[in-house]
Amino acid sequence: MAVNIYDIAREAGTSISTVSRFLNNKNVRPDTKKRIEEVIAKYGFKPNAIAKGLVTKSMKTIAVMIVDIRLPHYSDAAFFIDKELSPLGYRVIVCNTSGDISASIKYIDSVLELNVDGIIFIGSIFNELNRYPDVLAKIKNIPVVLTNGRLAVNRCGAVYVDDQNGIYEATKYLINKGRTRIKYIQYNSNSSASNKATGYVRAMKERGLSPQIYFTNDIFGGYEQTERILFDCRDVDGIISGEDLISIGVIRALNKEGFKVGTDVDVVGFNASEYGELCSPSLTSVDNKIELSSKMAAQMLKEMIESNKDARVEEIKTDLSIKESA
Amino acid sequence: MAVNIYDIAREAGTSISTVSRFLNNKNVRPDTKKRIEEVIAKYGFKPNAIAKGLVTKSMKTIAVMIVDIRLPHYSDAAFFIDKELSPLGYRVIVCNTSGDISASIKYIDSVLELNVDGIIFIGSIFNELNRYPDVLAKIKNIPVVLTNGRLAVNRCGAVYVDDQNGIYEATKYLINKGRTRIKYIQYNSNSSASNKATGYVRAMKERGLSPQIYFTNDIFGGYEQTERILFDCRDVDGIISGEDLISIGVIRALNKEGFKVGTDVDVVGFNASEYGELCSPSLTSVDNKIELSSKMAAQMLKEMIESNKDARVEEIKTDLSIKESA
């Protein structure tokens, strides 16, 4: 049905070898080239990537493992990775692993069957894969890159964002502004979340202040949740959380209770997402450079795939993006 | 390096044909089956999907074309499509077309080379592809599904969400509450956006009220934008927009100016996204059933791929999700 390289060769009066060379920008005499070009244009011929992949072992396809594309942090990551790699001809397969490690493994199997050229894992949760030697064995021969993590395989690049220090600096910022009764809201209890919390605890203890952490599992912070937190927070002058959406919920609740956010009480978030502009006052937030880290991860994977470069480990420092809420 | 079907056959003392039959759940004698099973387990053998794809012409892969995965509406769509099709063994390739039709065409070419089994286009913007006969020609032989659109190709399913009626009903709701000075904020000027605006205009005119539309291109509604809108809106008692994020920005601005949203002035959004919970008062919004429509699109595509079913056209009605802002 669809035309193939044989059809093109026949009509151009040459061999499939020559057509193949043309397709791969190898040396072909100008006149032969011209004839091939014309026939290809005539039929709108596109070489079959599957057949090519079977020979070359590369499908020009990479997989991105993320927890949930609906969360701004992850959709940003997927977006910037796509933006970086699509122009280079790579196709991006997005896998919503839901933070469930057995689901992740299914996705890994699936993309491995497809012979993806590489995998990017977003988020420290994927460190858990180190506990599955059989999974590591499967991916030991293809390049992978993690953000905030590392896998015990041959070719594993990493982009670390110093989350802990980001929260540490944010806490110090509030303390330097004279805040002393600062609480931290921890979303989830995975390693990434507790890592951030540790930054807060460190900063508090350094100044002789006593840290206090609240836990939540609802990122959109239902009223009950934020109200409960507020109930405990009447004596608070600073609130930091590890996710912008949570801090935005806190601001909403504080507004409702009549607190002047940014004056009576400071609020700081994490991610510096655009959503921080949706609340009033706008949200001061730790900027963990999602665009930069995603691009670096993509770039790193590309280099590992194409130039067989050694795995690198890169570090990124966060900034504090100061707006109105602190 | 990796084991293949030949290795399995040899070690199981049978032929590759039989191993292939086993892999595809065809008839194999129990004892042969058992031997094959054991060898496969021993090596953790996974059949190569590329080789399989070359023969079967199916890679069990589908593509989703969306404008920008960072927008909640689209990331929801991608999430629910993945959730629906991944368990069935399909891999989902996400393409951020950026609303640029020539970028879309590049993505289409790319996934077509991969012989994807089908394509889902999210959003009416992809109706524009009808103006490119050469593009239509390329996809005329694979099943496609659009939400809020239709392509002039053989096998094109569609899931329509009646956006226009959703806004129409929302407008009538405000009018029935006694609001008369209702404005509409239109984001973008593509067919989807103007379609929604039309619903507003229809409802206003039916009641003899004069419609008034503001335009914006910034979905996160910078202050300047919302303030400008507000400047013109001092005589307003209702504001409707075609995107939740815009309405949330409006609420923030109104709060700041001292308006009592839900009392002095009603605000209605569109999408009924969870972000509507992030503002105070919480956002009343047209629920366009993104989860349902995404699942239906995925289901429809799957049926077209697997059972060669005829293309269907389905319609979904919106609801008005009433919260505090109206």
Next chain:
DNA sequence: TTGAAAGCGCTACCAC
């Protein structure tokens, strides 16, 4: 139920 062999559409090697 099983095995042999052709073929899917390419790339890459070898000889010319």
Next chain:
DNA sequence: GTGGTAGCGCTTTCAA
């Protein structure tokens, strides 16, 4: 520079 040909790892006839 070009053409012939052997695979890549599967599925799918066709015979047995």
